[in-house]
Amino acid sequence: MADDRVVLAVRSLSVNFGGVVALDHVDLELRRGEIVGLVGPNGAGKSTLVNCVGGQLEPSSGSVLLEGIELGDAPPFQRARLGIGRTFQRVALFPELSVEAHLLAALRARHRAGQWSQLLARARPSTAEGAEIVDVLNQLGLADLAQAPVASLPLGPCRMLELGRALIGRPRVLLADEPSSGLDRWEASKLTGTLQLAASRGIGVLLVEHDLGLVATACDRVVVLDVGRVIAQGRFEEVMADPAVRRAYLGEAVA
Amino acid sequence: MSTFLSYALPGIPFGCTYAIVAMGLVLTYRTTGVFNFGFGAQAFVSAYLYTVLTENGVPVGLACVLSVLVLAPVLGGVLDRFLFRRIAPTNTTAKVVSAVAVSVALPELVNLVFGSATRFAPPTLFLDPGRVYLHVGATPVNGLELETVLVSAGVVVVLSALLGASRLGLTIRAAVESPRLLELEGIRADRVLLAAWMGSSVMAGLAGVLLAPQYPTLQSNDYAVLLVAALAAAALGNLADIPLALVGGIVLGVVEGLAAGYFSPTSVWHTGLLPAIPFLLLALLLVGRRKMRALEENEDPLAGCDPPPPPSITLTRSHELDRVIKVGGRILAVAAVLSVLTWVPGDWGFALTAGLVYSIIFLSITLITGLGGEVSLCQATFAGVGAFAAAQLAVHQGLPILLGAVVGAVVAAGVGAIGALPALRLRGLPLALLTLALALLADNAVFPYSWAGGPPVGLVVPRPVIGSLNLATTSTKGFFVLVLVVLVLCAAGVKLVQRSTVGLYLEALRASPVGAESLGINPSVAKVLVFALSAGLAGLGGALYASLQQTVTPADFNYELSLVFVVVVVTTGVRTIEGAIQAGIGFTVLQQLLSYLPGRWGSGGIAIVLFAFGALTYAAHPEGVVEYEKRVWTERAERLLRRDQPPHDGLVIATSTVGALEHPGADDG
Ligand SMILES: Nc1ncnc2c1ncn2[C@@H]1O[C@H](COP(=O)(O)OP(=O)(O)OP(=O)(O)O)[C@@H](O)[C@H]1O
Ligand SMILES: [Mg+2]
Numbered sequence: 001m002a003d004d005r006v007v008l009a010v011r012s013l014s015v016n017f018g019g020v021v022a023l024d025h026v027d028l029e030l031r032r033g034e035i036v037g038l039v040g041p042n043g044a045g046k047s048t049l050v051n052c053v054g055g056q057l058e059p060s061s062g063s064v065l066l067e068g069i070e071l072g073d074a075p076p077f078q079r080a081r082l083g084i085g086r087t088f089q090r091v092a093l094f095p096e097l098s099v100e101a102h103l104l105a106a107l108r109a110r111h112r113a114g115q116w117s118q119l120l121a122r123a124r125p126s127t128a129e130g131a132e133i134v135d136v137l138n139q140l141g142l143a144d145l146a147q148a149p150v151a152s153l154p155l156g157p158c159r160m161l162e163l164g165r166a167l168i169g170r171p172r173v174l175l176a177d178e179p180s181s182g183l184d185r186w187e188a189s190k191l192t193g194t195l196q197l198a199a200s201r202g203i204g205v206l207l208v209e210h211d212l213g214l215v216a217t218a219c220d221r222v223v224v225l226d227v228g229r230v231i232a233q234g235r236f237e238e239v240m241a242d243p244a245v246r247r248a249y250l251g252e253a254v255a
Numbered sequence: 256m257s258t259f260l261s262y263a264l265p266g267i268p269f270g271c272t273y274a275i276v277a278m279g280l281v282l283t284y285r286t287t288g289v290f291n292f293g294f295g296a297q298a299f300v301s302a303y304l305y306t307v308l309t310e311n312g313v314p315v316g317l318a319c320v321l322s323v324l325v326l327a328p329v330l331g332g333v334l335d336r337f338l339f340r341r342i343a344p345t346n347t348t349a350k351v352v353s354a355v356a357v358s359v360a361l362p363e364l365v366n367l368v369f370g371s372a373t374r375f376a377p378p379t380l381f382l383d384p385g386r387v388y389l390h391v392g393a394t395p396v397n398g399l400e401l402e403t404v405l406v407s408a409g410v411v412v413v414l415s416a417l418l419g420a421s422r423l424g425l426t427i428r429a430a431v432e433s434p435r436l437l438e439l440e441g442i443r444a445d446r447v448l449l450a451a452w453m454g455s456s457v458m459a460g461l462a463g464v465l466l467a468p469q470y471p472t473l474q475s476n477d478y479a480v481l482l483v484a485a486l487a488a489a490a491l492g493n494l495a496d497i498p499l500a501l502v503g504g505i506v507l508g509v510v511e512g513l514a515a516g517y518f519s520p521t522s523v524w525h526t527g528l529l530p531a532i533p534f535l536l537l538a539l540l541l542v543g544r545r546k547m548r549a550l551e552e553n554e555d556p557l558a559g560c561d562p563p564p565p566p567s568i569t570l571t572r573s574h575e576l577d578r579v580i581k582v583g584g585r586i587l588a589v590a591a592v593l594s595v596l597t598w599v600p601g602d603w604g605f606a607l608t609a610g611l612v613y614s615i616i617f618l619s620i621t622l623i624t625g626l627g628g629e630v631s632l633c634q635a636t637f638a639g640v641g642a643f644a645a646a647q648l649a650v651h652q653g654l655p656i657l658l659g660a661v662v663g664a665v666v667a668a669g670v671g672a673i674g675a676l677p678a679l680r681l682r683g684l685p686l687a688l689l690t691l692a693l694a695l696l697a698d699n700a701v702f703p704y705s706w707a708g709g710p711p712v713g714l715v716v717p718r719p720v721i722g723s724l725n726l727a728t729t730s731t732k733g734f735f736v737l738v739l740v741v742l743v744l745c746a747a748g749v750k751l752v753q754r755s756t757v758g759l760y761l762e763a764l765r766a767s768p769v770g771a772e773s774l775g776i777n778p779s780v781a782k783v784l785v786f787a788l789s790a791g792l793a794g795l796g797g798a799l800y801a802s803l804q805q806t807v808t809p810a811d812f813n814y815e816l817s818l819v820f821v822v823v824v825v826t827t828g829v830r831t832i833e834g835a836i837q838a839g840i841g842f843t844v845l846q847q848l849l850s851y852l853p854g855r856w857g858s859g860g861i862a863i864v865l866f867a868f869g870a871l872t873y874a875a876h877p878e879g880v881v882e883y884e885k886r887v888w889t890e891r892a893e894r895l896l897r898r899d900q901p902p903h904d905g906l907v908i909a910t911s912t913v914g915a916l917e918h919p920g921a922d923d924g
Binding site for chain 2: 025056068077085086093094095096101102104106118119120122123167205
């Protein structure tokens with residue numbers, strides 16, 4: 001591998017849905033501790049890319065490498081154990097479980113995977129687990145809600161919890177699919193802080209986002225996707241000045 | 256060639272009836288998303304009315320109109336309006352359970368209304384069954400066969416004319432995706448759905464009337480086989496393709512005809528394989544075809560608007576009330592136990608002991624459906640495996656029955672784990688169908704062998720002997736105490752699983768499989784484990800049941816019992832341990848009470864009907880009717896206790912903010 005800081009590499013990834021080409025030979029690299037913004041208009045293929053990396057979707061061709069190891073057709077749970085954490089565009093929480101239970105499930109599933117003896121252990125955080133959970137809760141501003149069932153929470157805390165669930169247990173890569181949608185300003189700033197903290201701990205963050213303000217503050221680098229192709233990448237200001245990008249976002253008239 | 260024809264041709268009329276029901280299944284499944292297990296029972300009801308009417312001198316034509324064109328569509332309309340319409344599109348569990356409840360309730364209702372007197376084959380519709388109308392090759396075709404084929408062809412013509420009209424076809428397809436989105440377009444989805452229900456019910460009724468003259472007597476069991484054959488045929492068309500379902504039905508009929516002809520009547524194939532063909536085919540299709548597995552992925556975009564089910568009332572009620580109820584419950588339980596040991600008469604003691612045994616079996620449903628979120632329609636089969644293993648070991652090896660029960664539980668757990676392997680990639684409806692196929696396979700091709708289910712007259716099963724204490728001689732009281740101890744241990748075990756890490760994983764998987772897997776939870780391990788544990792519990796209960804009855808026959812654990820089990824547990828509450836115990840006791844106590852009623856009302860069928868009606872409310876009260884009533888009464892009590900505070904101000908936020916969660920209402924077991 002040319003650059004040993006690269007933690008996630010997507011190589012020539014293509015996805016066809018019947019006739020629709022959702023991704024067309026996309027290449028992308030993510031380094032340790034880097035926040036990369038993945039932007040593009042609706043239907044550009046951003047979620048499709050995230051799903052291929054997370055294993056929820058099987059690509060038509062191309063490959064995904066985590067720290068240089070090809071993931072092939074590994075199912076989502078194996079990818080999670082290898083260090084891919086993700087959130088979903090449509091929140092995929094467990095409404096009847098408490099906030100704490102979400103984090104505990106994530107922590108145990110990542111770190112005690114394959115230990116049969118642990119399966120029947122009591123689902124209560126041990127001291128070490130409790131400390132880790134409290135850490136995450138404080139970071140996300142959810143400390144007061146630890147015991148609340150998720151069904152009773154508004155969308156903002158749900159998004160934050162999903163982020164925490166993906167981050168607890170230190171994955172190598174975080175895929176965040178539009179984490180800021182539905183957040184208020186205070187929550188959005190918490191989100192930015194959380195992402196930056198994750199990056200400072202060496203996690204590579206791929207941030208799918210429509211809020212360009214957030215992308216501008218949080219991201220080191222931006223990749224623009226349009227109709228399944230990468231049309232530009234680089235620093236935020238450079239990319240936004242690119243006429244191809246303006247055309248994709250604002251329509252033909254701008255060109 | 257002529258032998259081939261003479262075997263294949265008689266299969267075609269049967270194939271035609273399979274095909275008609277299969278097309279009806281596909282039609283309702285595609286329009287309403289409900290896979291109606293009840294069609295077999297609906298066909299039976301129409302056939303029954305037709306038979307009764309013609310027996311009483313009503314002209315055949317009128318009888319046919321009344322049973323097929325009046326009764327069937329009314330029944331379909333009622334089911335749609337008052338039942339299936341009320342189920343959220345993504346709530347697979349509720350859909351399966353409701354359809355199962357229909358299939359359980361209808362034949363029992365018929366028995367209650369008309370009695371269980373034997374009904375003989377009714378006359379055919381318009382051709383003479385004794386006369387040979389034509390020859391195909393050298394094979395004669397009689398009026399019954401010709402008539403069935405002609406009517407089926409008519410159904411196909413009418414159906415393709417209706418669905419071919421593009422606007423209707425399009426509307427129907429839209430209705431499948433999301434009836435609510437269709438309503439946003441200004442189309443009355445409910446009319447489309449109603450039409451589909453009535454139409455497919457007519458088809459089921461017609462199949463019933465066509466099939467009735469082909470059997471010497473009218474039996475609801477034949478219609479269950481009809482349903483499964485139709486399921487297999489529909490599965491051939493991925494549950495979505497009407498022409499393929501048609502072809503599938505006819506092919507299945509022909510294959511059965513050929514098998515019946517070529518396998519010598521005394522061979523193992525004839526007795527074992529032949530009856531199992533539709534179930535085997537169904538199982539293979541479910542496991543093998545990618546599209547079938549993907550069935551559940553079709554989801555309603557507006558599903559997120561459904562509020563999640565409320566949390567169990569035992570978790571939210573106030574502390575004082577909680578203490579009162581818990582202490583009261585314990586006092587009641589102790590009083591009940593003491594009563595059984597002292598003054599309760601023998602038959603009631605027996606009923607209550609049976610109730611405890613059922614409770615053990617029902618705990619297996621608490622595990623698999625309540626915790627695992629999957630509907631299993633083969634729990635009675637697992638119970639049977641345990642019972643037969645224990646009985647065979649006791650009879651042939653002289654193994655003590657309690658040891659045999661443990662071995663039986665282990666064997667059943669093994670069968671459950673192996674059964675879970677092909678089911679690993681299935682969820683929801685396809686999984687429920689697979690378990691039904693397994694149950695029928697066991698009923699038809701395994702349990703009838705004397706090495707498995709024992710001889711037809713049954714095996715004599717001993718009561719346990721503990722040290723010098725022979726529980727057979729001390730009436731049922733000793734056995735009652737034993738079963739009570741086992742039940743308490745099992746309940747503790749289930750509680751342990753519920754509170755364990757794997758319990759947490761299962762709850763996560765049930766709520767959002769995608770979300771759970773993205774955390775590193777291996778869904779296969781969780782599923783195999785819950786299947787094995789659940790089957791083991793059922794097996795243990797089954798062995799105890801055999802020992803209580805002191806005899807067990809191959810027919811004791813048939814698939815119908817599995818359906819009844821699901822219906823009973825769902826009524827009382829599938830999520831809690833109390834729910835299972837209340838189901839077990841309630842089931843037997845109700846039957847015991849009803850036995851005081853005269854005649855057929857005392858037969859116990861009415862208990863099943865009552866529970867089936869309870870299960871039909873599952874859509875409105877996914878926590879179980881009993882659990883729901885508990886909530887209502889608890890809230891009343893709480894209001895009485897402290898009038899000044901308004902109860903539950905938290906719930907208001909709950910319903911308004913769930914829109915963003917991924918189908919929160921889905922698959923709550
Ligand atoms: N399961 C599917 N079947 C068919 N087409 C699909 C499927 N999922 C996505 N697509 C199509 O693939 C393309 C890319 O979709 P994708 O969801 O990746 O877009 P996106 O960039 O995430 O958009 P958004 O910003 O709206 O989330 C779109 O044209 C979409 O219609
Ligand atoms: Mg997207």
